[in-house]
Amino acid sequence: MAVAPYLKILTSIPFWAVCAAQFGNLWGLNLILTYTPKYLSETIGFNLKESAGLASLPYLARMTASGMFGILGDWMLKKEIMSVTRLRKFFIIFSHFIPAACLFMIRVAGCNQVGVVALLILCQFFNGAVVVSHFINPQDLAPNFAGSVFGVMNFIGMTTGIFVPKITGAITTHYAVAPYLKILTSIPFWAVCAAQFGNLWGLNLILTYTPKYLSETIGFNLKESAGLASLPYLARMTASGMFGILGDWMLKKEIMSVTRLRKFFIIFSHFIPAACLFMIRVAGCNQVGVVALLILCQFFNGAVVVSHFINPQDLAPNFAGSVFGVMNFIGMTTGIFVPKITGAITTHYNKNLAGATIIYTIGGSVYFCGGLLFIIFGTAKTQPWNEIKETEPEPNQGNK
Numbered sequence: 001m002a003v004a005p006y007l008k009i010l011t012s013i014p015f016w017a018v019c020a021a022q023f024g025n026l027w028g029l030n031l032i033l034t035y036t037p038k039y040l041s042e043t044i045g046f047n048l049k050e051s052a053g054l055a056s057l058p059y060l061a062r063m064t065a066s067g068m069f070g071i072l073g074d075w076m077l078k079k080e081i082m083s084v085t086r087l088r089k090f091f092i093i094f095s096h097f098i099p100a101a102c103l104f105m106i107r108v109a110g111c112n113q114v115g116v117v118a119l120l121i122l123c124q125f126f127n128g129a130v131v132v133s134h135f136i137n138p139q140d141l142a143p144n145f146a147g148s149v150f151g152v153m154n155f156i157g158m159t160t161g162i163f164v165p166k167i168t169g170a171i172t173t174h175y176a177v178a179p180y181l182k183i184l185t186s187i188p189f190w191a192v193c194a195a196q197f198g199n200l201w202g203l204n205l206i207l208t209y210t211p212k213y214l215s216e217t218i219g220f221n222l223k224e225s226a227g228l229a230s231l232p233y234l235a236r237m238t239a240s241g242m243f244g245i246l247g248d249w250m251l252k253k254e255i256m257s258v259t260r261l262r263k264f265f266i267i268f269s270h271f272i273p274a275a276c277l278f279m280i281r282v283a284g285c286n287q288v289g290v291v292a293l294l295i296l297c298q299f300f301n302g303a304v305v306v307s308h309f310i311n312p313q314d315l316a317p318n319f320a321g322s323v324f325g326v327m328n329f330i331g332m333t334t335g336i337f338v339p340k341i342t343g344a345i346t347t348h349y350n351k352n353l354a355g356a357t358i359i360y361t362i363g364g365s366v367y368f369c370g371g372l373l374f375i376i377f378g379t380a381k382t383q384p385w386n387e388i389k390e391t392e393p394e395p396n397q398g399n400k
Contacts, residue, residue, distance in 0.1 A: 004148035004339075014141055015149065021134035022157035024096055028103070028127060030164040032058065034321030036120065037313075044111045058117070058124040063237035065128025069094065070233075073132030088137055094129035098122070139211075147208035147339025158332040161325030168321065178322035182385035188315055189323065191377035195308035196331035198270055198370020202277070202301060204338040205363045206232060210294065212346075217356050218285045231291065232298040239302025243268065247306030258380035262311055268303035270371025272296070277364035281357045307374075314380035318388050 009015050069091065076087055102123035109115035138149035165178070183189050210232075214220035243265065250261055276297035283289035312323035342359050349355025 004145040006148075006152075009142075009145070009149060009152065012141075014137075015153070018134050018137045018141070018149075019153050019156050021092065021096065021137075022153050023160060025127065025130050025134070026154075026157040027160040027164060028099055028123070030160045030321075030325065031103075031168070032120065032124065034161075034165050034324055035168045040113075040116070044113055044116060058120040060241045061121045061125035062128045063240055065125045066131050066237060067128075067234045069129040070131045084140060088133055088140070091129045091133035094126045095133040096127075098126040099124070102126075145339075147204075147342065148336075150208055151204070151335030151337075151339050154335045155332050158329050161328045162322075163325075165319075165321030165325050178319045179385045180322075180326075182383075183316075183319070183323060183326065186315075186383060186385065187377050188379045188381075188383060189327070191374045191379075192308050192311045192315070192323075193327050193330050194370045194373035195266065195270065195311075195378070196327050196370070197334060198367045199301065199304050199308070200328075200331040201334040201338060201366040201370070202273055202297070202363055204334045205277075205342070205359070206294065206298065208335075208339050209342040209346075209359060213356050213359075214287075214290070216351050217353060218287055218290060220287050220291070232294040235295045235299035236302045239299045240305050241302075243303040244305045258314060259378075262307055262314070262380050263375045263378060265303045265307035266371040266375055268300045269307040270301075270367050270374075272300040273298070274364040274367035274371070276300075277360040277367065280360045284353065307371075308378065311378065311380065315383050316386040317382065318386050 073087060073091065076082065077084065081087075082090065099122075102119045105119050106116055109119055138153060139146040142149050169178075247261060247265065250256065251258065255261075256264065273296075276293045279293050280290055283293055312327060313320040316323050341362065345355045345359050349358070
């Protein structure tokens with residue numbers, strides 16, 4: 001197998017440029033995921049339970065915009081309106097600069113709930129342009145090592161999952177220090193990590209290996225059928241919103257406990273996607289069959305929003321950001337493992353269908369095992385280590 005030239009990658013200025021863009025992107029995303037819910041409820045008095053639909057709009061806006069910007073970017077490239085480099089940099093205006101302006105403007109909105117939510121919606125909507133700005137850039141820089149570049153880039157970017165909760169907590173007048181030792185020795189924490197590991201293994205498999213599999217193994221023309229090839233990603237975005245609404249409705253109607261609901265949706269987010277990946281072996285070189293299975297895989301995987309993905313908030317509302325950050329940091333190691341494993345198998349089997357079958361079987365197995373571990377050991381009960389031990393700020397010298 002071809003070994004990625006990591007030394008050259010790590011000493012490449014364009015590589016660090018795309019890492020900087022991803023770091024900024026994931027800082028904003030982690031800020032929205034981990035701090036914003038508390039800000040909305042505790043600082044400006046927004047009732048998240050009564051206005052769940054409105055509060056979810058920023059996330060739905062991002063999902064919708066990703067597909068729109070993707071189609072627009074592909075059309076612009078097809079029409080040769082500008083070079084690929086210019087196009088990537090042009091869309092940075094939408095993916096980074098406009099969201100930055102929205103976050104700056106929250107200061108102006110103050111405690112105006114509608115204004116703040118509107119700014120968050122705009123922020124996430126335009127951030128959806130990452131799909132045609134920097135996010136696809138590893139494929140431009142190194143088509144032969146795109147998976148490795150993407151994995152390292154995302155691994156660096158995911159460190160924001162640790163930094164953001166620490167910094168936002170420290171800025172608070174009284175801040176609680178997350179009990180990391182208790183978190184790391186908690187079985188429910190490792191259960192949610194297993195689920196996220198399986199989820200991100202599957203996602204990285206789809207992002208880094210599937211395009212090459214479609215074009216090189218079964219002869220799918222990605223350029224001529226870009227719309228069809230993008231359907232798995234659009235299906236996941238659409239399904240996330242649908243499953244989110246369904247999960248909220250089931251909780252509101254008290255159809256089952258939160259723990260049972262999280263585990264019930266693992267069937268959709270992990271087990272059905274696992275079955276779809278296993279079935280790729282049956283589809284063989286049938287292009288329509290393979291794409292259909294990938295669409296179903298990603299559609300049902302959208303249920304992560306109500307299975308394990310929100311579980312850190314259940315386990316420790318006071319430290320949800322820290323738990324989410326560590327969980328995602330562990331899960332993003334798949335960004336390094338997946339390209340290495342798929343590269344080794346692909347080379348050994350000379351890009352034929354037998355190698356692809358093994359790769360997708362491994363992917364399905366990781367999906368299944370991650371979900372199974374969460375069902376066995378996971379819970380939505382608040383953990384004892386959620387209790388806050390506040391760190392008081394040092395006395396002001398002028399008050400002595």
